[in-house]
Amino acid sequence: MLTAKTLKGNWATLLLPINKDDSIDYTRLAAEMDIMIDAMPDGIYSNGTAGELHNQTEEEFDKIQAxxxxxxxxEAVPFQVGVSHPSPLVSLQRIQRMVALKPAAFQVILPDWVTTGAGEQESFLQKMAAAAGDIPLVLYNPPHAKMVLQPADFNRLQQAVPSFIGVKVAGGDAAWYKAMRPYADTLSIFVPGHFLATGVQEGVASGAYSNVACISPKGAQWWWQLMQTDLARALDVQQRILQFFDSCIVPYKQAGYSNPALDKFLAAVGGWGPVGTRLRWPYKWIPEEEVAKASVVCKELLPEFFE
Structure with a gap:
């Protein structure tokens, strides 16, 4: 099982291929998994935001994880199962069912309809940890969570729940990194994929549940490995990633497209797998016709991802 010390690197996220009738295309999903495994990331995770965790039946959830x-x-590839759900009871039931699959960790979110206070957060994670047994927990706390925690909160929760080993967070400015740095030795801190080189430079980031891997699982893995040997060059790559985002992704975000829509668009731009841009009802997706123009820009700025 993973620990705070061994949970590292570039983790690729599953994205759900959706048919025109709103069903999940499991044939394309299986092909996507094969491509990801062949890219040899540090791990794969399911049911993050990009995996449309919020829009599945429990029967579909079970089938995806199996x-x-x-x-x-x-193939001996580490994987994490995202059991996140707005309902704490559903999250708990998911862990209870998924323990038998023996993932390397479970990803959880805090209950998301009524926000939780400090004691409630601890109670929630303690019960989830008890159900998980020897499988550790990772707290998924991105910027769109209703309750965005501060660095000291993560330390408090780790003291209350020893099997809580890692977090996915938004990162922040120099002050945030300074506040987070004391906890980096005992907690695996995953920052946004497009800021991963900065997180490594700051001595805080252990890795990313990576939106950059949506562009290219192999490219994101190459970039992570580059950070270990040539951080200056990796920071240059990051600058070009951000340039691409500013040019081709931010306008869609400003137009009201959701994060899952943006992630699927990234995968279509990268062209590595059979995902498509379609989201499930009622959410809108970026039309496939928009992909070609962004792909040209991406290849110009990030040729290494397409070699």
């Missing part, structure tokens, strides 16, 4: 577990165990 498929991922079978493929990853067969």
């Amino acid at each position: 498929l991922l577990a079978d493929k990853c165990h067969a």
Whole structure:
């Protein structure tokens, strides 16, 4: 099982291929998993925001996780199962069912309809940890969470829940990194993929649940490995990633497209797998016709991702 010391690197996220009738295309999903495994990321995770965790039935959830577990165990690829759900009871039931799949960790969010106070957060994670047994927990706390925690909160929760080993967070400015740095030795801190080189430079980031891997699982893995040997060059790559985002992604965000829509668009721009841009009802997606123009820009700015 993972620990705070061994949870590192570039983790690629599953994205759900959706058919025109709003069903999940499991054939394309299986092909996507095979491509990800072939890219040899540090790990794969399911049911993050990009995996549309908020828009699945429990039967679909179980089928997705079983498929991922079978493929990853067969190839000895670490995987994490996102059991996140706005309802704490559903999250708990998901952990209870998924323990048998033996993931390397479970990702959880705090209950998300009624926000939780400090004691409630601890109670929630303690019960989830008890259900998980020896499988550790990672707290998914991105900027769109209703309750965005501060650095001291993560330390408090780790004291209350020893099997809580890592977080996904938004990162921040120099003051945030300074506040977070004391906890980096005992907690695996994953920052946004497009700021990963900065997080490594600051001595805080252990890795990313990576939106950059949406562009290219292989490219994101190459970039992570570059950070270990040539951080200056990796920071130059980051600057070009941000330039691409500013040019081709931010306008869609400003137009009201959701993060899952943006992540699927990134995958379509990268052209590495059979995901498509379609989201499930009622959410809008970026039309496929928009992909070609952004792909040209991406290839110009990030040629290494397409080699």
